[in-house]
Amino acid sequence: MSLAKKFGVLAVALAVSPAALAVGSAANPLESYNPVTEKRLQNPEPENWLQWRGNYEGWSYSPLDQINADNIDDLVPVWSYSTGELEGHQSPPIVNDGVMFVSTPNNQVIALNAETGEELWSYKKEIPEELFQLHPTNRGVGLYGDKVYLAATDACLVALDAKTGEEAWVTCVADWQDGYYMTLSPLIAKGQVMVGTSGGEYGIRGHITAVDAETGEISWKTHTIPAPGEPGSETWKGDAWKTGGGSVWVAGTYDSDMGVAFYGTGNGGPWMPDTRPGDNLYANSVLALDVETGKMVGYHQYHHNDAWDWDEVSPPVIIDYKHKGKDIKGLVHAGRNGVLWTLERQKDGSIKFIDAEKYVKQNVFKSIDPVTGRPTYDPAHTPGTGKKVTFCPSLWGGKDWTPEAYNPKTGLFYIPAHENLCSEMGGVKLAPRKSGELYIGVPISEILTNIRLADGAEDHIGEIQAWDLAKGEKVWQFNIKEMNWGPILTTAGNLVFSGGSNDRIFRALDARTGKKLWQFRASSGVTAVPSSWMVNGTQFIGVQSGWGVDAQRMQGAFDAVMDHTTKVPQGGTINVFALKKKASPLIEASAN
Amino acid sequence: MTVSKVERRNFMKSCAGACALALGATEGLSSRAEAAAKKPSLMRPQIGDRLVIEDGHGNARAISASELILEAQQVLAFPQCPKTGVIRSGSRFNKVMVMRLDPALMDEATKKNSADGVVAYSAICTHQGCDVNSFIEDKKEFFCFCHYSRFDPYKAGKVTTGPASRRLGMLPIRIEEDLIVVESGFTRKPGFKR
Numbered sequence: 001m002s003l004a005k006k007f008g009v010l011a012v013a014l015a016v017s018p019a020a021l022a023v024g025s026a027a028n029p030l031e032s033y034n035p036v037t038e039k040r041l042q043n044p045e046p047e048n049w050l051q052w053r054g055n056y057e058g059w060s061y062s063p064l065d066q067i068n069a070d071n072i073d074d075l076v077p078v079w080s081y082s083t084g085e086l087e088g089h090q091s092p093p094i095v096n097d098g099v100m101f102v103s104t105p106n107n108q109v110i111a112l113n114a115e116t117g118e119e120l121w122s123y124k125k126e127i128p129e130e131l132f133q134l135h136p137t138n139r140g141v142g143l144y145g146d147k148v149y150l151a152a153t154d155a156c157l158v159a160l161d162a163k164t165g166e167e168a169w170v171t172c173v174a175d176w177q178d179g180y181y182m183t184l185s186p187l188i189a190k191g192q193v194m195v196g197t198s199g200g201e202y203g204i205r206g207h208i209t210a211v212d213a214e215t216g217e218i219s220w221k222t223h224t225i226p227a228p229g230e231p232g233s234e235t236w237k238g239d240a241w242k243t244g245g246g247s248v249w250v251a252g253t254y255d256s257d258m259g260v261a262f263y264g265t266g267n268g269g270p271w272m273p274d275t276r277p278g279d280n281l282y283a284n285s286v287l288a289l290d291v292e293t294g295k296m297v298g299y300h301q302y303h304h305n306d307a308w309d310w311d312e313v314s315p316p317v318i319i320d321y322k323h324k325g326k327d328i329k330g331l332v333h334a335g336r337n338g339v340l341w342t343l344e345r346q347k348d349g350s351i352k353f354i355d356a357e358k359y360v361k362q363n364v365f366k367s368i369d370p371v372t373g374r375p376t377y378d379p380a381h382t383p384g385t386g387k388k389v390t391f392c393p394s395l396w397g398g399k400d401w402t403p404e405a406y407n408p409k410t411g412l413f414y415i416p417a418h419e420n421l422c423s424e425m426g427g428v429k430l431a432p433r434k435s436g437e438l439y440i441g442v443p444i445s446e447i448l449t450n451i452r453l454a455d456g457a458e459d460h461i462g463e464i465q466a467w468d469l470a471k472g473e474k475v476w477q478f479n480i481k482e483m484n485w486g487p488i489l490t491t492a493g494n495l496v497f498s499g500g501s502n503d504r505i506f507r508a509l510d511a512r513t514g515k516k517l518w519q520f521r522a523s524s525g526v527t528a529v530p531s532s533w534m535v536n537g538t539q540f541i542g543v544q545s546g547w548g549v550d551a552q553r554m555q556g557a558f559d560a561v562m563d564h565t566t567k568v569p570q571g572g573t574i575n576v577f578a579l580k581k582k583a584s585p586l587i588e589a590s591a592n
Numbered sequence: 593m594t595v596s597k598v599e600r601r602n603f604m605k606s607c608a609g610a611c612a613l614a615l616g617a618t619e620g621l622s623s624r625a626e627a628a629a630k631k632p633s634l635m636r637p638q639i640g641d642r643l644v645i646e647d648g649h650g651n652a653r654a655i656s657a658s659e660l661i662l663e664a665q666q667v668l669a670f671p672q673c674p675k676t677g678v679i680r681s682g683s684r685f686n687k688v689m690v691m692r693l694d695p696a697l698m699d700e701a702t703k704k705n706s707a708d709g710v711v712a713y714s715a716i717c718t719h720q721g722c723d724v725n726s727f728i729e730d731k732k733e734f735f736c737f738c739h740y741s742r743f744d745p746y747k748a749g750k751v752t753t754g755p756a757s758r759r760l761g762m763l764p765i766r767i768e769e770d771l772i773v774v775e776s777g778f779t780r781k782p783g784f785k786r
Contacts (some may be wrong), residue, residue, distance in 0.1 A: 086755075087720070109612055129783060130684050132721035134738065434648050436684070437723075444737045556740050570755070 008080045029113055030163045031097035034141040035094060038189065042256045042416035047534035049095045051251075052140035053403055057318035060254040061490050065110035066539035067579055068493030069510050076581040078540065079117030080588065083110065083572035086347040089546030090401075090487075091140035092184065093574060099162070100151035100533075102544065103138040107152045113166060114542075115535040116590060117576065120287065121165035125152050134201060137549050139250065139401075140529065142186030142193060144213050151182035151195045154172070157211055159193075169216035170370040173209040174196065178435045185251040187261060189291045192219055196248025198532030200311065203243035203439030203463030208252075208263055208287075209535045210294055224248060224265045224282050226530060231296075232281035235304075240276040243433055245269025246283040250313040250401055260297060260349050262331060263287045266311035270441035272427030279304035284312045286333065295550055297349025301410055303334050305373050307382045308364065308423070309395040310336040316343060317406055317413070322470050332469060334415040335403050338362035340356045340467065341373070347398045357472060359465060360398040360419045361454055364391050379558050385441065388426025390452055395423045396554060402500065404528060405488040410466075410474060410511050414488045414496055417463040420456035426574035451557040464488065464498060466514060476514035482566075483560060485551035489530035489541070497541060499526025502555055502568050506530075506543055506575070522575055524569045529553050546572035614770050633682030636765055636782075641774040642673035643690055643712060646679050656770045657710050662693035665727050666734065668715055671774055677770060685782040687715040687754070688763050689724065689734065690772060693745060703750035705764040705779065712763040712771060714782040717741055719756035721784040734760070748779075 026294050036050055044050045046063040054061045061180040068076060083089065087105035093114070094101045100114035107125040112118060135327055147168055156472040157175040159402065160167060172194060174180035179202025187194045192210040199451040200206070203208045206224040211217065224246035226232040247266035268276050281299070284306050288298035302312045316331035323330060324343060331343040331351065337361065342355040342521075353373030364382065365375040381391040398417050405414045430441045440447075462484025465477045486500020499506040499522070506526045509517040525547030533539050547568040559565050578586070645667065646650040655669055662742040666689035671705060693702075695709045702773045713734070717724050722738035733742040733752055741756035743749050749760030761780040766773050 130721075132684075132723075134722075136720065432649065434647065448737055552739065 011166065011350065028120065030111070032293060032582060033099065033163055034097040035146050041188065043453070046409070048097065048203060049092065049472070049531040049533050050143055052529060056189070056256055057330070058315060058403065059317065059408075060135070060529065061407055061487055063492045064532055064534055064539045065491065065493040066228070066534070067495065067541060069495055069517060071579060072495065072508050075508070075518055075541070075577050076580045076583050077081040077338060077520070078576050078578045078586055080110060080576065081110070081117055081119070081574040083108065083544070083546065083574065085546070085572045086548065086570045087546070088137045088548030088551060089528045089544040089572040090137045090549070091544065092531040093544070093576075094141055094143060094531035095531065096143055100542070101141045101143065101148050102574055103141050103150060103525055104546075105136050105548070107138065107150065109148060109150055109160060109165065114533055114540065116586065123160055123165040124442065125150070125154070125158055127154050128176065130174050133198070135183055135249070135549050137183050139183060140185035142188045144188040144193065144398060147213065149186045149188070149193050151184055151186055153181045153183065155180045155182050155197060155242060157182070157186065157193060157195055159213075159216060165449035171211050171216045171218065173211070173221070173237055174207070176390055177522065178202075178204065179437075186250050187251045188213060188313055189254050189256065189261065190259065192291055194252065194261060194291065196263065198247050198249040200245040200247035200269050201438055201440050202434040202436060203233055203269055204247065205242060205244055206246035206248050206265060208248050208289065208294070210291065222294040222296060224287065224291060227282065229256070235279035237277050240336065243439060244276060244280065244283065245270055247311070250315060254291070254314040255316050255318055257343060258345065259291055260345075261289045261291050262315045263289065264313040264315045264333070265421070266313050267306040267309055270430055270439055271307070271309055272423055272441045273305045273307040273414065274384045275427070275430060275441055276307070278307070284310065286312070286316055286331065286343070286351060288351055290349070298346065298351045300343055300351040300353060300373065301341070302333075302341060303337050303359045303365075308337070308383065308391055310397050312336055312398070314401060314403065318339070318345075319406055319413075319469065323354060324470070324472055325529070329471070330354070332406075332413060334359060334399045334417070336400060337365070338393045339365065340415070342469075355472065359415060359474070360417055361392045362398070379487045383426045385427040388424060390422055390424045391455055392419045392422035393418060394452075395425065395447070395450055396421070396550065400485070400550060402485055402487045402527075405490040405496070407490040407511055409492050410494065411468060411470060412466045412511065413469050414490055415465040415467065416484050416486050416498060417465050417499060418461055418484060419463050420454045420459075422454050423450040424452050424454040425450050438487060446555060449560045451554075451561050453561070458589040463502060464496065464514070466511075478509055478514045478516065483551060483554050485525075485527040485554070487527070487529040489532060497530045497543070499543065499545070500551070502566050503523070504545065504568065505546070520575070523550060523569065523573050524571050526569040538578050538586070541577045542572050543572065544572055593752050594609070598769070600625070604687065607690070609780070618652075631682060632678045633680055635680055636777055637671040637680065637686060638673065638754065639774055639775045639776060640674060641680070642674055643669040643688065643772040643774070644672040644679060646681050652679050654771050655690055657708060657767045657772055658770050660710060661731065662692050662694060663732065664692070666725070667724060669712070674696050685716055687723065687764035688712045689715045691745060692726075697746050699747050702746055703763040707765050707767045707772070710765060710767065711745060712772065713745065714761040714763065714778060716782045716784065717756060718760060718784050724760065
């Protein structure tokens with residue numbers, strides 16, 4: 001229940017209190033809320049950040065340049081806001097004409113004045129007491145019309161009134177008691193709100209569901225693992241498809257000209273490949289879906305019969321560019337399997353393999369077919385039931401869920417990477433699946449201590465890499481001592497913003513050279529997507545801090561194999577920055 | 593060793609009355625009326641329930657005390673109504689860890705709720721509700737894989753390493769004909785605060 005609903009007039013009165021009127025030139029930006037249309041999502045105004053990666057293409061790029069590489073020294077905090085939640089904060093501030101919507105762990109949405117930090121309303125979904133899952137986080141709300149959409153951990157999609165935070169409708173797309181949950185940001189196109197389900201460690205069968213944005217009715221549901229008789233089912237044996245995984249926990253990208261969404265899928269389940277012989281379509285793949293019907297019009301499987309927990313849930317970034325001298329309608333994906341994949345969108349929706357290049361140490365793929373992109377595996381680095389081996393990159397991959405970014409001004413593609421990191425892992429005989437219980441086939445104790453360090457780890461593990469896609473070459477890299485779980489924002493001010501390290505640093509680099517220009521030490525580690533927006537002529541940079549989920553787990557694994565214990569404090573905060581000359585009046589106004 | 597095949601749906605039908613009447617000093621239920629309104633499979637452990645290993649498909653095996661080896665990995669179990677056979681696995685908050693310890697090393701609270709060295713603890717982490725399903729042998733501590741909280745089984749589930757701040761609840765037990773039987777309700781509400 002929203003606070004506005006709970007306290008009625010009182011909450012409304014607070015939202016337009018004299019304090020709120022004093023600090024912002026717009027009294028309450030909700031009074032003139034600007035509905036989000038598909039046209040606006042296709043061509044977002046530079047001053048807004050309307051979806052979790054800024055645009056349909058997944059660029060994480062802001063065209064604003066008031067804050068730039070020449071004046072970044074003057075970037076200062078303007079306001080902050082404590083979310084009241086522990087665990088991993090991963091979502092960006094999403095901003096529509098001065099109204100910010102932020103989601104947090106525990107299924108909370110907070111609406112704020114994006115200029116002043118004044119709270120406008122907050123909402124928290126009531127979740128079943130017994131629900132627990134491995135990734136209590138959220139990666140951002142979706143905006144459409146006058147509604148705000150939240151994919152909740154009880155596998156229900158919630159539509160909120162953007163002005164009040166009151167529930168408009170709730171549609172459940174799966175059964176949380178059977179291990180399904182949701183953490184991703186919804187993708188919205190053609191009036192459909194599309195969400196996917198997590199739960200790959202619980203023996204689920206993944207799917208993507210489209211829900212009518214207005215009515216909450218389910219329009220279509222497309223499973224990522226085919227049932228017998230469906231195309232791709234020949235790549236499964238017996239009943240393995242029923243628990244085949246292929247979870248979808250990151251929002252897709254979208255080609256609005258084609259009307260096609262591109263979704264990445266998780267690994268097959270359970271983890272060991274011998275438990276599900278075959279290629280296991282469409283796990284570890286990118287799927288092209290017609291958003292009106294849900295029909296799969298194309299796919300590319302990055303690697304078959306996964307053995308390494310290498311989810312490929314990050315969708316490919318849509319970039320049209322000249323690749324090694326040839327114009328392509330590109331799909332670019334830095335794979336968890338350690339390979340930078342270049343694919344091409346075809347007119348009929350199918351996906352063509354173009355190129356592949358390892359961007360971190362990778363000892364599993366012996367070759368990649370130059371025509372199909374299909375890899376061959378080194379059995380010495382392929383685990384199985386009763387077969388423990390080492391492999392690189394680690395089970396968290398060259399890059400996990402953390403989004404890349406593309407800057408059309410520099411022409412560079414930025415990857416938050418883990419280098420010099422490997423795993424040792426093997427499976428044990430599976431006990432029968434119990435609904436809602438872990439169904440992995442690898443002992444938890446082994447997962448917690450899986451990390452093995454490769455040569456070079458003593459120097460660094462985390463990296464931000466910048467790639468010139470046209471040449472297929474890495475241009476620069478910025479090193480971080482230990483992990484990097486930092487999603488990337490890049491701007492027309494020739495800047496790259498990112499956190500991700502266990503020292504709580506949120507940093508700005510020169511997007512052209514990788515030189516560090518600025519940093520801020522937050523109250524907790526920064527694993528959320530940064531964003532940028534403008535209100536009343538002031539450009540803002542915003543990011544949530546709040547360490548948890550897999551960053552925290554990797555820290556635990558590091559502490560288990562390295563000779564140290566690192567404490568990263570938890571607790572979520574929204575941090576907002578602007579240039580000092582712009583920030584000062586706002587800070588002074590809020591003090592009065 | 594007792595092996596029973598249980599068709600859970602049938603048991604739920606037949607057990608509705610009997611198990612409601614069997615309600616004793618059950619922790620976590622505010623009233624008898626509230627408890628009676630619950631399905632038997634959802635009810636917290638009842639006095640006289642026995643602890644069984646369940647495979648998720650209605651197959652249950654009663655745990656015998658004599659099969660438990662000193663300080664060996666904990667066994668995950670659920671309570672089962674002996675009269676009806678209903679396994680109370682409808683609520684994961686009923687999941688318990690069963691283990692044999694050295695009585696000489698137990699503190700008084702642990703000893704009070706144990707039987708012949710056997711203890712039963714809530715398997716739900718008090719931090720964020722993950723399953724506590726690991727045991728660190730050299731430290732003799734229960735371990736939660738989600739956030740690495742640790743609990744001392746010899747000190748009534750006391751937290752030894754956070755982030756959890758609340759100890760695990762114990763399920764007091766007795767041994768009857770080598771079976772592990774519930775003596776009373778959980779010593780504290782299982783679960784966590786969101």
